[in-house]
Amino acid sequence: xxxxxxxxxxxxxxxxxxxxxxxxxxxxxxxxxxxxxxxxxxxxxxxxxxxxxxxxxxxxxxxxxxxxxxxxxxxxxxxxxxxxxxxxxxxxxxxxxxxxxxxxxxxxxxxxxxxxxxxxxxxxxxxxxxxxxxxxxxxxxxxxxxxxxxxxxxxxxxxxxxxxxxxxxxxxxxxxxxxxxxxxxxxxxxxxxxxxxxxxxxxxxxxxxxxxxxxxxxxxxxxxxxxxxxxxxxxxxxxxxxxxxxxxxxxxxxxxxxxxxxxxxxxxxxxxxxxxxxxxxxxxxxxxxxxxxxxxxxxxxxxxxxxxxxxxxxxxxxxxxxxxxxxxxxxxxxxxxxxxxxxxxxxxxxxxxxxxxxxxxxxxxxxxx
Numbered sequence: 326x327x328x329x330x331x332x333x334x335x336x337x338x339x340x341x342x343x344x345x346x347x348x349x350x351x352x353x354x355x356x357x358x359x360x361x362x363x364x365x366x367x368x369x370x371x372x373x374x375x376x377x378x379x380x381x382x383x384x385x386x387x388x389x390x391x392x393x394x395x396x397x398x399x400x401x402x403x404x405x406x407x408x409x410x411x412x413x414x415x416x417x418x419x420x421x422x423x424x425x426x427x428x429x430x431x432x433x434x435x436x437x438x439x440x441x442x443x444x445x446x447x448x449x450x451x452x453x454x455x456x457x458x459x460x461x462x463x464x465x466x467x468x469x470x471x472x473x474x475x476x477x478x479x480x481x482x483x484x485x486x487x488x489x490x491x492x493x494x495x496x497x498x499x500x501x502x503x504x505x506x507x508x509x510x511x512x513x514x515x516x517x518x519x520x521x522x523x524x525x526x527x528x529x530x531x532x533x534x535x536x537x538x539x540x541x542x543x544x545x546x547x548x549x550x551x552x553x554x555x556x557x558x559x560x561x562x563x564x565x566x567x568x569x570x571x572x573x574x575x576x577x578x579x580x581x582x583x584x585x586x587x588x589x590x591x592x593x594x595x596x597x598x599x600x601x602x603x604x605x606x607x608x609x610x611x612x613x614x615x616x617x618x619x620x621x622x623x624x625x626x627x628x629x630x631x632x633x634x635x636x637x638x639x640x641x642x643x644x645x646x647x648x649x650x651x652x653x654x655x656x657x658x659x660x661x662x663x664x665x666x667x668x669x670x671x672x673x674x675x676x677x678x679x680x681x682x683x684x685x686x687x688x689x690x691x692x693x694x
Contacts, residue, residue, distance in 0.1 A: 328349055328350075329349050329377050329378060330349065330377065330378045330379065330380055331346065331347065331348050331349065331373050331376060331377060331378070331379045331380075332346070332347045332379075332380055332381075332382075332430055332433050332434045333345070333346050333347075333369075333370075333373065333379060333380070333381040333382070333430065334354075334381070334382050334383065334426055334429035334430035334433050335381065335382070335383040335392070335426065336383070336384070336422045336423075336425045336426040336429065337361060337383055337386065337387065337388050337392060338361070338387060338422065339361070339387055340360065340361055341358060341359065341360055341361055341422075342358070342359055342360075342361050342366070343356060343357070343358050343422040343423050343425070343426040344356070344357045344358075344359070344369060344426060345426035345427045345428075345429060345430035345431075346373070346430065347430050347431065347433075347434050348376070349377070353427075354426070354427045354430045354431065356423050356426055356427060357369070358422075358423070361388075363395055366392075366395055366396070367395075367399060370396065370399050370401050371399070374399075374400070374401065379401050379402075380401070380402050380403075380404075380433075381396050381401050381402070381403040381404075382403060382404040382405070382406050382429070382433050382438065382440075383403075383405065383406065383429075384405075384406045384407075384408045384411065384429065385405050385406065385407060385408060385441060386408065389449075390405065390443055390444070390449060393405050393443055394446075404433075404438070404440040405440060405441050405443055406429070406433075406438045406439065406440060406441070407439045407440070407441050409603065410438075410439040411429070411432065411438060411439075412432060412437055442567060442568065442571060444567050448564070448567055451535065451541075451560070451564050452564040452565065454528070454531065454532065454535070455532065455560055455561055455564050455565075455607070456607065457528065458525070458528040458529070458532060458557075459607065461521060461524050461525045461528060462525060464521045465518065465521045465522055465525055468514065468517050468518040468521055469489070469518060471514055472497070472511075472514045472515060472518055473488070475510065475511060475514055476500065476511075479502070479507070481500060483496055483497075497515065498515070529557070532556070532557060532560055533556055535560070536556050536559070536560055541560065541563060544559070544563055544684065545559045545560065545563065546632075546635075546636055547636065547637070547640045547683055547684065548562060548563070548680065548683075548684075549632040549633075549636075550629075550632060550633045550636050550640050550641050550643075550644040550683075551615065551643075551644045551647060551676070551679070551680065551683075552615070552618045552619065552629060552644065552647070552648055553614070553615030553616065553617065553618035553619070554611075554615050555632070558611045558614070558615055561607055561608060561611045562608055562611060562612070562680070565605045565607050565608040566578070566581075566605070566608055569680075569681055569684040569685050570685055572681065575677060575678040575681040575682070578677055578681050579674050579677045579678070580601075580604065581604045581605065582604040582605055582608055582609045582612065582677060583600060583601050583602040583603045583604030583605070583606070583609055584600055584604070584609060584612070584670070584673055584674040584677060585600065585601055585674065586598060586599065586600060586601070587599060587600070587601045600670055609673070612673045612676060612677060613669060613670060613673045615673070615676065616651070616669045616670075616672040616673035616676050617669055619647075619648065619651035619652050619655055619669075619672050619676070620652070620655045620665070620668075620669070620672075621652070622652060623645070623648035623649050623652050624648075639683075639686065640683050643679055643682055643683040644679070644683070646679065647675075647676060647679040650675065650679075651672045651675055651676060654668075654671065654672060654675060655668050655669070655672055658671060
């Protein structure tokens with residue numbers, strides 16, 4: 326705690342902000358409620374800055390990082406707090422904005438809050454593009470299900486081969502119904518699916534082009550050396566993790582991604598459960614999908630050899646070690662009776678160690694241990 330510093334915690338919502346203010350030496354916070362307008366926020370911090378140093382914080386949420394950028398532009402240090410890591414009293418049953426602001430500013434001055442990494446505007450824009458692509462991918466999956474269910478309800482099932490092949494698409498477009506309302510419902514569903522696929526293809530092209538620009542060209546090339554990781558997965562990892570060097574150890578990155586087992590231990594009793602899944606869901610999904618490739622024996626296919634061309638020998642060595650170790654680990658876990666999804670989740674956790682070692686140029690063997 327700095328003795329001469331005024332601490333400010335903001336509890337923000339869509340239209341208003343409650344500011345909890347702890348001046349130097351104060352025990353109880355001063356609470357101010359105001360509209361969520363930039364001039365009012367600027368006026369508040371300019372008045373406090375005339376009294377002395379100011380530090381601010383707020384929980385990540387509806388404001389994103391726009392409020393952070395407004396405050397830092399005024400020359401006030403600001404932290405964005407992880408809401409899931411904010412201490413909470415088990416017996417507390419009353420929650421209001423004013424109570425939250427008062428509690429947050431007391432914890433902030435005591436140093437009990439955990440700040441998150443704030444990306445710059447360019448990094449946030451790339452992340453939003455990739456998350457938009459993920460939303461469109463979900464739309465494609467939903468419209469596929471809706472279209473097939475509509476056909477199934479009316480006795481139209483495709484049994485001549487696999488769904489979504491060229492023949493399947495030809496069969497879909499040839500379907501006709503006697504009732505105009507049903508025909509219209511089918512055409513609308515088919516059109517929505519086709520439009521979603523077009524949007525998905527356009528976003529994939531934009532992401533592919535973005536991966537060829539700085540600062541993504543080099544790290545994307547490194548990540549593509551790993552089996553199961555191509556341009557899209559590499560961009561997801563870079564956009565969600567941003568900076569691998571901010572994690573001093575690979576275990577910290579594993580915890581950030583929610584790939585460590587939950588634990589409830591006390592005394593001599595140790596109880597470990599399923600994965601916490603408390604971290605970044607987008608990066609975790611990409612890693613688990615990549616980890617499925619390591620159930621196959623280590624090999625270098627033509628596509629992987631092409632991706633590894635002109636890449637640093639050190640990175641290629643990390644990727645080959647990952648193939649060997651993770652395949653042995655998969656065989657070992659399956660031999661002990663673990664189900665494949667459980668074994669693959671363990672592989673994803675160890676894969677994080679190899680990726681962290683490659684991106685930070687650290688020792689891969691020590692990272693995976």
